[in-house]
Structures are given as C-alpha cells and as structure tokens.
Amino acid sequence: MDSFNQLLHGFAVALTPVNLLWCLLGTTVGTAIGVLPGIGPALTIALLLPITFQVEPAAAFILFAGIYYGAMYGGSTTSILLNTPGESATIVTALEGNKMARKGRGGAALATSAIGSFVAGTIGTLGIVFLAPVVVDFALSFGPAEYFSLMVFSFVTVSAVLGSSAIRGLTSLFAGIFLGLVGIDLQTGQARFTFGVPELLDGINVIVVVVGLFAVGETFYVASRYRHGKDEIIPLKGSIWMTREEWKRSWKPWLRGTVIGFPIGAMPAGGAEIPTFLSYFVEKKLSSKPEEFGHGAIEGVAGPEAANNASTAGVLVPLLTLGLPTSATAAILLSAFQSYGINPGPLLLESQPTLVWGLIASLFIGNVMLLVLNLPMIALWVKMLQIPAPQLYAGILVFATIGTYGITQSPVDLVLLYVVGAIGYVMRRYDFPTAPVIIGMILGPLAEQNFRQAMTISAGDISALVTRPLSATLLALAVLALFGPKLYALATRPRQPSRSAG
Amino acid sequence: MSGQQADRPVPRHRPVGELVIALGVIALAIVIYWQTMAMPVSPIYAQAGPTIAPKISAAGLGLLGLALLAAALRGGWQPDEERETAPDMPALLWVLAGLVLNVLLIGVAGFTVASILLFVCVARGFGSRAFLRNTLIGAAFALIAYFGFAEALGINIGAGWVENGLDSLLRGKGH
Numbered sequence: 001m002d003s004f005n006q007l008l009h010g011f012a013v014a015l016t017p018v019n020l021l022w023c024l025l026g027t028t029v030g031t032a033i034g035v036l037p038g039i040g041p042a043l044t045i046a047l048l049l050p051i052t053f054q055v056e057p058a059a060a061f062i063l064f065a066g067i068y069y070g071a072m073y074g075g076s077t078t079s080i081l082l083n084t085p086g087e088s089a090t091i092v093t094a095l096e097g098n099k100m101a102r103k104g105r106g107g108a109a110l111a112t113s114a115i116g117s118f119v120a121g122t123i124g125t126l127g128i129v130f131l132a133p134v135v136v137d138f139a140l141s142f143g144p145a146e147y148f149s150l151m152v153f154s155f156v157t158v159s160a161v162l163g164s165s166a167i168r169g170l171t172s173l174f175a176g177i178f179l180g181l182v183g184i185d186l187q188t189g190q191a192r193f194t195f196g197v198p199e200l201l202d203g204i205n206v207i208v209v210v211v212g213l214f215a216v217g218e219t220f221y222v223a224s225r226y227r228h229g230k231d232e233i234i235p236l237k238g239s240i241w242m243t244r245e246e247w248k249r250s251w252k253p254w255l256r257g258t259v260i261g262f263p264i265g266a267m268p269a270g271g272a273e274i275p276t277f278l279s280y281f282v283e284k285k286l287s288s289k290p291e292e293f294g295h296g297a298i299e300g301v302a303g304p305e306a307a308n309n310a311s312t313a314g315v316l317v318p319l320l321t322l323g324l325p326t327s328a329t330a331a332i333l334l335s336a337f338q339s340y341g342i343n344p345g346p347l348l349l350e351s352q353p354t355l356v357w358g359l360i361a362s363l364f365i366g367n368v369m370l371l372v373l374n375l376p377m378i379a380l381w382v383k384m385l386q387i388p389a390p391q392l393y394a395g396i397l398v399f400a401t402i403g404t405y406g407i408t409q410s411p412v413d414l415v416l417l418y419v420v421g422a423i424g425y426v427m428r429r430y431d432f433p434t435a436p437v438i439i440g441m442i443l444g445p446l447a448e449q450n451f452r453q454a455m456t457i458s459a460g461d462i463s464a465l466v467t468r469p470l471s472a473t474l475l476a477l478a479v480l481a482l483f484g485p486k487l488y489a490l491a492t493r494p495r496q497p498s499r500s501a502g
Numbered sequence: 503m504s505g506q507q508a509d510r511p512v513p514r515h516r517p518v519g520e521l522v523i524a525l526g527v528i529a530l531a532i533v534i535y536w537q538t539m540a541m542p543v544s545p546i547y548a549q550a551g552p553t554i555a556p557k558i559s560a561a562g563l564g565l566l567g568l569a570l571l572a573a574a575l576r577g578g579w580q581p582d583e584e585r586e587t588a589p590d591m592p593a594l595l596w597v598l599a600g601l602v603l604n605v606l607l608i609g610v611a612g613f614t615v616a617s618i619l620l621f622v623c624v625a626r627g628f629g630s631r632a633f634l635r636n637t638l639i640g641a642a643f644a645l646i647a648y649f650g651f652a653e654a655l656g657i658n659i660g661a662g663w664v665e666n667g668l669d670s671l672l673r674g675k676g677h
Binding site: 165167168170171174175177178181185187188190192193195216219220222223224225226227388389390391393394395397398399401402405411414415418421426429430431444448451452455456460 | 550556620643648
C-alpha cells in the first residue's frame with residue numbers, strides 16, 4: 001500500500017496547474033514530432049536538455065515523459081497514413097495499418113492504435129508502480145561489481161542481440177564508449193583524448209552527438225535518396241468510432257500486446273521493435289481470420305501498437321530503479337538526471353519521491369491527454385503530415401544548429417556536429433545501428449566508474465567480478481547473449497553455403 | 503519485393519566502403535592506444551586508473567575492426583537495397599553547402615543570417631527552388647526560434663546584425 005500512497009502524492013504533484021501545462025506541452029510536442037518523419041523523441045529531448053537549467057526537475061521530467069509517450073502515439077499516425085514509419089517501433093503498424101487506410105478504414109486503424117496505446121500505456125504505467133519497488137529491493141544489494149556486470153550485460157543485449165549484426169552493433173557501442181571517454185577523467189584529473197583542443201576538456205556534449213546522428217545524419221540520408229519524390233498521403237477515411245466487431249477484434253490484442261511489450265521493455269535488454277514484431281506474429285497465429293493479415297487486419301494494428309506503448313513504459317523501470325537506459329531516448333533521460341546532479345538508481349525512489357511519483361502520475365495523466373489529442377483532434381495531425389519535405393528538413397537543421405550552437409556558442413561544436421552527422425550518414429548506408437552509440441556514450445562513463453570502484457574495493461583483484469555470485473551470473477548471461485545465438489545457429493545450420501540475408 | 507531476382511547472378515561489386523570503414527575503425531583503435539600510452543599515470547592509480555577503460559575500448563575496437571575487415575574482404579555487408587541506390591550527390595552537396603555556410607557565418611553575421619542560408623540551401627537540396635519564399639520562411643523560422651526557443655531555454659545563441667537591430671527596436675534600447 002506504500003506505493004499506493006506514494007502514487008497519490010505523485011498525483012498531487014502532477015495535478016498542479018503548472019505541471020498539467022508541462023504535461024500538455026510535452027504530449028503535444030511529442031505527438032507532433034512522432035507524426036513528423038525525420039525527428040524523434042531522442043533528438044527532441046536532447047535539444048530541450050538546456051531546459052534543465054531553468055525549471056525544477058519534476059517539471060522537466062513531466063515534459064520529457066510526455067514527449068516520450070507522445071512520440072509513440074504520433075508515430076502510428078504516420079505509419080498508417082503515410083506508410084513511412086515515423087518511429088522504428090511502428091514499422092509493424094505500417095504493415096496492416098496502411099493497408100487498412102488504403103481500404104478506407106484509416107479511421108478505425110487510428111482509433112484502435114490510439115485506444116490500444118492508451119490501454120497499454122495505462123497498464124504499463126501501473127506495471128511501473130508495482131514493479132519498480134520490487135526491483136529496488138533487489139537492487140539495493142548491488143555493489144559496484146554487480147552494477148558493472150549488469151551494464152556489461154545491457155551493453156551486449158542492446159548492441160549485439162537486437163540488431164542485424166553483433167559486430168556492427170558492438171562497433172557502434174565501442175565508438176560511443178570512446179566518445180564518452182573524451183575529456184577530463186573526474187577521478188584523477190587526467191585529460192583524455194582532447195588532442196590539444198581546449199573545448200574538448202569538458203568532454204563531448206551528448207547533445208552534439210544525438211543531434212548529429214539523428215538530425216544531421218538523417219537529413220543527409222533522406223536528401224541522398226529523396227529525388228524530389230512525393231510521399232503519398234492517404235486521405236483519412238472512415239469513422240474514428242470503431243464498430244462493434246472492430247472492438248471485439250481489438251481488445252484481446254491490446255491486452256496480449258501489453259503482456260508481451262511491458263516485460264520485454266522492462267528487461268535490461270529493452271528495445272521496442274522486438275515486442276511489436278512478436279505481437280504481430282502472435283496475433284497472426286491466433287486470429288480467426290489469418291487470411292486478412294497483409295491486407296489490413298485490425299488485430300495486426302491493435303496488438304503491435306499496444307506492445308509498443310507497453311514496452312515504452314517498461315523501459316522506464318530499469319531507468320528509474322537501476323539507472324540503466326536501454327534505448328537512445330532513455331539514455332538522454334539519464335543524462336537529464338545527471339544534469340540535475342541526480343543519479344537514478346535504487347535510492348532514487350527514496351531520495352526523490354516527489355520527482356519519481358510525480359513523473360509516474362503524469363504518465364497516467366499524459367495517456368488520457370494523448371487519447372484526446374490523437375482521436376478527436378486527429379485531423380490536426382494529418383495536416384502536419386502535409387508539410388513538404390524541403391521546408392521540414394530545412395527547419396529540422398535550423399533547430400539542430402540552435403540547439404548545438406546554443407550550448408557553448410562555439411563553432412567547434414558545430415564542426416563536431418557535422419562530422420558526427422557525416423558519420424551518422426555512413427552508418428545508415430552501411431547498416432550500423434545508432435542507438436548503441438548514445439547508450440555507450442552515456443552509460444560507458446558510469447560503467448567505468450563502477451569498474452574502478454569495484455577494483456578499489458577488491459584492491460585491484462579483477463576476479464572480484466566473477467567471485468561474487470550475482471556479478472558472475474550477469475557476466476555469464478552477457479557471454480551467453482553474445483555467443484549463444486551464433487553457437488545455436490552453427491549447431492543447427494544445415495550444410496549449405498552462407499548467403500547474406502535479403 | 504525483389505523475390506524474383508534471386509536466380510539472377512548477383513553482379514560482383516567491390517566493397518570499397520566496407521574496407522574504408524574497417525580500416526578506419528582499426529586506425530581509431532590504434533590512435534586510442536597510442537594516446538592512452540602517452541598518458542602519464544600516477545602509480546597510486548596503477549590498478550584501475552584512467553587508462554583502463556581506454557585500453558579496453560582500444561582493444562575492443564581493434565578486434566571489431568579486424569572482424570569488419572574480414573567481413574569486408576568476404577564481399578562486404580552493405581544491404582543490397584542501399585548498394586543499388588546511388589546517393590543523390592547534388593542534393594547532398596546542397597545540404598553540405600548550407601551547413602558549411604552556417605558555421606562560417608554564424609559568428610560573423612549572427613544566427614539569423616546563417617540560419618536563413620542554411621534553410622534555403624537545405625530546401626534546395628530537397629528540390630525546392632522557391633528561393634524568395636524559402637528565404638522568408640527561413641527568416642520567420644529563425645526569428646521565432648531565436649526569440650522563442652532561445653529565450654525559453656535561456657540559452658544565448660549568436661546575435662548578429664538582424665538580432666541586435668530587432669532587439670533594440672523591440673526593447674527600445676540600443677546595445
């Protein structure tokens with residue numbers, strides 16, 4: 001019941017008029033950037049990070065959380081009406097949702113995805129309320145060695161398991177870890193990798209890297225293959241009020257999607273794509289009309305959308321209780337905490353109850369706002385889809401420059417931004433994932449810190465990592481996650497020449 | 503989509519990009535190692551000092567670079583769809599020109615002028631030739647950004663001719 005009382009306190013925080021306004025602003029901005037192609041929650045929150053110097057933590061996190069949730073709602077609109085997924089986690093939604101829109105059932109597709117997102121987001125947020133204290137109890141026994149091993153496990157799953165290639169994922173991760181090392185080592189005052197550039201002594205700002213990869217790199221990429229083409233926007237047809245039959249076919253997939261999405265999001269591995277694909281295949285298997293799949297089956301929208309939003313909620317569990325980000329957006333949220341001098345971890349719920357419970361309560365409120373924003377007001381967002389690409393991307397880059405130049409007014413940061421952008425473009429072309437760069441950059445220094453603390457405690461004995469049972473288990477899991485899939489494939493593969501997958 | 507093409511012999515291509523990337527990663531590992539070795543380390547921190555994490559990342563990137571090199575020599579890994587799409591060079595150059603102009607001018611002429619040029623160039627890269635219209639949209643956008651976004655976030659972005667002029671007009675005081 002303690003959680004319940006805390007949550008009530010959280011609502012008292014979130015329901016103040018000012019915080020309600022922050023929540024409304026966040027959900028509105030979040031939906032907008034979710035709808036717009038080329039701009040996502042990680043980029044937006046990174047650009048807004050300077051706000052942490054201006055407002056109190058609870059307000060900033062209510063704003064950021066609104067953006068985070070809102071982007072997931074908005075992304076489905078783009079997937080359904082444009083067939084260009086706004087966010088990577090809504091790829092599956094485009095499969096069936098776009099087909100539905102083509103058949104004049106766009107209204108129903110948008111409705112089932114918005115209501116499904118609401119159901120899943122609300123249940124997922126309830127999941128945070130009940131799961132977070134449990135994880136905290138467990139994590140209180142963690143020492144630096146356990147934290148380090150947990151981070152290693154998370155590094156491996158985030159970069160090696162979830163992408164198309166373990167080697168490329170890990171390369172991205174290590175590049176990020178290197179970026180995180182640049183600057184003065186806080187424990188010894190030793191300057192590292194500054195190459196004589198004084199601007200680098202403070203380290204490379206994470207905003208520069210996020211904006212470089214996600215705004216500049218993305219713009220280069222889209223420009224390189226745009227060819228002045230036009231995306232076909234399917235006009236919104238069909239009532240947004242679902243029929244009886246559509247309700248009947250939707251509610252079970254919503255719940256199943258939630259059950260699939262939340263635990264996967266809450267695991268230290270994270271990732272919103274896997275649960276959406278999983279949910280899609282489950283719905284296809286269970287559907288009474290499997291022949292409709294691929295031609296606009298409503299279950300194929302309802303399930304994955306719910307899974308997507310439930311995992312979005314789940315990701316907040318390891319972030320708030322362990323300080324472990326498992327997505328690029330979560331990593332930015334972690335750096336927002338750091339900007340306030342707050343270290344997320346098992347003590348966060350104790351030391352910052354107003355912030356944490358206010359944030360969780362605002363997620364419930366945000367979900368209600370998002371339902372209203374995304375159903376009755378859907379026509380407004382459809383209009384945003386009509387912003388032509390030239391002005392959209394030009395605008396994104398202007399904002400990207402303000403966000404970056406504003407940090408230090410240093411042209412060095414802008415040059416760095418462009419270099420990172422060019423690298424981001426090459427990464428896109430050659431199928432390197434970008435999220436591990438951000439996670440490595442933000443989590444890397446924390447992993448280093450825990451490693452060095454563990455080594456100090458054990459007087460330099462590295463075996464401390466494997467003699468403590470929990471730490472050893474986590475490292476073993478990391479090794480298993482890294483090599484397990486390869487070994488399994490080797491063991492079960494029939495003898496035939498390998499060919500690159502299409 | 504390209505299901506019928508499986509039987510056609512795949513044209514051999516040279517994995518130049520992949521080779522460059524692999525060698526670049528190896529070079530980065532070498533630079534990290536070299537710089538790490540150059541760090542003076544007090545013996546107090548000999549066990550877990552500031553060089554341990556750099557050493558791990560140098561080793562990791564070195565091994566990954568070699569693995570990438572092996573993959574590149576086996577024919578590369580770039581997805582077919584990417585390989586077959588030649589990048590639109592003029593478009594990329596327009597975007598690049600906008601970015602370069604921006605960084606060159608933002609200090610001298612201020613944020614608004616630099617942003618307008620960036621806006622016009624990027625829009626041109628995406629095929630919009632309406633220079634006058636884009637200049638106006640870019641100007642509106644930059645000024646909204648300057649006075650809204652920057653003021654709200656309390657960040658100071660480069661003021662120049664336009665900003666200072668407008669600022670003194672609006673606030674009725676000169677700088």
